[in-house]
Amino acid sequence: MxxxxxxxxxxxxxxxxxxxxxxxxxxxxxxxxxxxxxxxxxxxxxxxxxxxxxxxxxxxxxxxxxxxxxxxxxxxxxxTEISASDAADHYAIRAALEPAALRLSLPHLTAEDLARAEGLLAEMDTEPDMSRLGDLNRRFHLVLYARAGRPRLIALVEQHLAAADRYLRFHFAALGRDKMGQHEHAALLAAASAGDAGEASRILTTHIETAARGIEAFFAAR
Amino acid sequence: MxxxxxxxxxxxxxxxxxxxxxxxxxxxxxxxxxxxxxxxxxxxxxxxxxxxxxxxxxxxxxxxxxxxxxxxxxxxxxxTEISASDAADHYAIRAALEPAALRLSLPHLTAEDLARAEGLLAEMDTEPDMSRLGDLNRRFHLVLYARAGRPRLIALVEQHLAAADRYLRFHFAALGRDKMGQHEHAALLAAASAGDAGEASRILTTHIETAARGIEAFFAAR
DNA sequence: CTTAATAAAATTGGATCCAATCGACAATCA
DNA sequence: TGATTGTCGATTGGATCCAATTTTATTAAG
Incomplete structure (x- = not known):
């Protein structure tokens, strides 16, 4: 222990x-x-x-x-065991909840929120420790959803974001460090800053589905 | 007690x-x-x-x-207290999760599943007891999602469907018994039977949002 | 009469003890 | 030899007891 x-x-x-x-x-x-x-x-x-x-x-x-x-x-x-199907389950939930939270939150995001998200993105670029990286990733996502004004929805998202962390190492192994969606994160933040809810939501959905496919591929390979 | x-x-x-x-x-x-x-x-x-x-x-x-x-x-x-905002929270979660579950499940629904759903709908037309009605409603929805093959997602949906039951009496008071979405249920079942995932998902989203608005209106009135 | 301080009662948090259940291994019988 | 049953050890489920905290009632002071 x-x-x-x-x-x-x-x-x-x-x-x-x-x-x-x-x-x-x-x-x-x-x-x-x-x-x-x-x-x-x-x-x-x-x-x-x-x-x-x-x-x-x-x-x-x-x-x-x-x-x-x-x-x-x-x-x-x-x-509880981790498995390909469990990962798919968590990511299906994320793919359903997070775009919804984003759409609700986006109109109410402040300049400070966006600045904080950008700061977290910058930190992620230089953070070597995986557990801290997972934490930064969670916080980046949550900042964007926080203004949704739906505490239960946010709590659910938080819970499943954390659960997804269990698969972060697989995501790493499958896609490599730099491919871990920083492009998508940046594009997501740009769309959010522009107030384009549809585009932001599309990027986010793609982002989550890409991660899910990476993990699935990892499990399939071994 | x-x-x-x-x-x-x-x-x-x-x-x-x-x-x-x-x-x-x-x-x-x-x-x-x-x-x-x-x-x-x-x-x-x-x-x-x-x-x-x-x-x-x-x-x-x-x-x-x-x-x-x-x-x-x-x-x-x-x-926990019930309130307009809590209801909105639950229904936002339902609106996010249930169409996703339906889309995953719909291609795998069997003729027996659809027959069971139709039977539940028929029972709902004649059931006077509200608590049983809520139970029938839950089962109708869950039958349609059950083939999604995502146990965690289904469990979440089940939980929030049950939570929504706390607001069923308000829904009743606001919209009346016959307006309680039986038209939408029938249309949803028809689209599902036809295998039209997009249409079914649209009807379901409308169905949930209509219910949410009814409850919101009830809270606003009193 | 109101308010602050304090003491007593009610309620929950935590520890220890006992009972019930499950798993493994051994003994018995077909 | 193989299956079944019984017993023993380990582990969890539940009950009772004690400690800590909160709330309420009481009292005294302003």
Whole structure:
């Protein structure tokens, strides 16, 4: 368990132990530190987090509802497996939700929003660490959607953007670092700045479908 | 608490008490038996379900992840409020997800699927009970999406269809019983039977947006 | 009479303990 | 030899108990 060091450090920031355990576990799963199929023994986790089994159980329940772990009665929790079809599932959801969020948000984007998005794009060009790159990518997308004024929709998008991060490494391997959609990101930002919702939405759809196809190709190859 | 009678009856069907509590609470919230804003005291629920507080807590955690209750540390759980903006949020998600699911599913629909959908439509014409009507409506929609081959997408659609049921009574009040989209349902089914994905998707989008506007109008009026 | 401080009650968060269930391995029988 | 059954260990599900926090009631001061 190599995330043991993360544990002691972040501890006092949280109000409740359950929230602490939940956040660390989610991050570990989404980043790939906990691979798909890993069984999550309650007692083991409780010892690692230095809490009792109860906050672990509640955290696992919430992660189950977020489709990050599979629960079987009296069998326990297992990190959900990643697969080509699971990736296709997540990307189909993204392809449906994100253009909708963008269309709602775009008319209300401010100059500061666009500047922030541009800044994030620039950071992405020089960021070597993949996990941080995934974070920057998420934030870039979310900045563009944030003005949609639909908190549930945004929360869903955020959740599936994070889930897509589990496949980022495959995306990398399939398409290579520089091909990772920076052109599309720039074009998307340009269309958004011009206020062209139709064009922006088209680019975004293509962007997501391209990523999905890259991951599919990777799985097909191996 | 008028769902106390539901409790003892369904008890032995469930493998775990947590699943039992979770399902009954979700049904109660979605059907409106538990109104928005209702505080959910753990001990009270535990007594009503005749279990300890722990399965109640785990169930509430999962309902929180499903956005059916709001949790505040040391304050407890409250049934999430319904509102015009919340309805708009849910319907924006539906409008994004369901046409996508339909397009994926439509080419794989079988004659039996379409017959089942038609049967559900016929049942809806004569069903007086609103809660059953909501159930029939959900099943009609889901039959059309079920062949999409994207379990996560379908699960999301199912969740938000159920959430929309919380607003069904408003939809009723605003548009009246017969105007509740049976024309659109029939047209949707016809387009699906003809294999016309574009037309079916257009009708579905209109259908959802019409419902959303009806609910919005209801909230605006009162 | 209002407001601030404080003490008591109610409620949730967390820990420990016990019971129920599942998996593996061994023993028995066909 | 193979299948079935039974027992034991491991692990989770559930109950009870204690601690921490919030809220409410009370009291005192302005």
């Amino acid at each position: 190599e995330f043991a060091d993360l544990i002691a450090r972040g501890r006092p920031r949280y109000r409740t132990a359950t929230a602490f355990v939940e956040d660390v576990l989610r991050e570990a799963i989404l980043s790939g530190a906990l691979a798909g199929g890993t069984p999550l023994r309650q007692e083991e986790l409780a010892a690692a987090f230095d809490v009792s089994r109860m906050p672990v159980r509640e955290a696992l329940r919430q992660l189950e509802a977020q489709a990050l772990v599979d629960f079987a009665p009296h069998k326990g929790a297992v990190v | 008028e769902f106390a009678d539901l409790i003892a009856r369904g008890r032995p069907r469930y493998r775990t008490a947590t699943a039992f509590v979770e399902d009954v609470l979700r049904e109660a919230i979605l059907s409106g038996a538990l109104a928005g804003g209702t505080p959910l005291r753990q001990e009270e629920l535990a007594a009503a379900f005749d279990v300890s507080r722990m399965p109640v807590r785990e169930a509430l955690r999962q309902l929180e992840a499903q956005a059916l209750v709001d949790f505040a540390p040391h304050k407890g759980a409250v049934v």
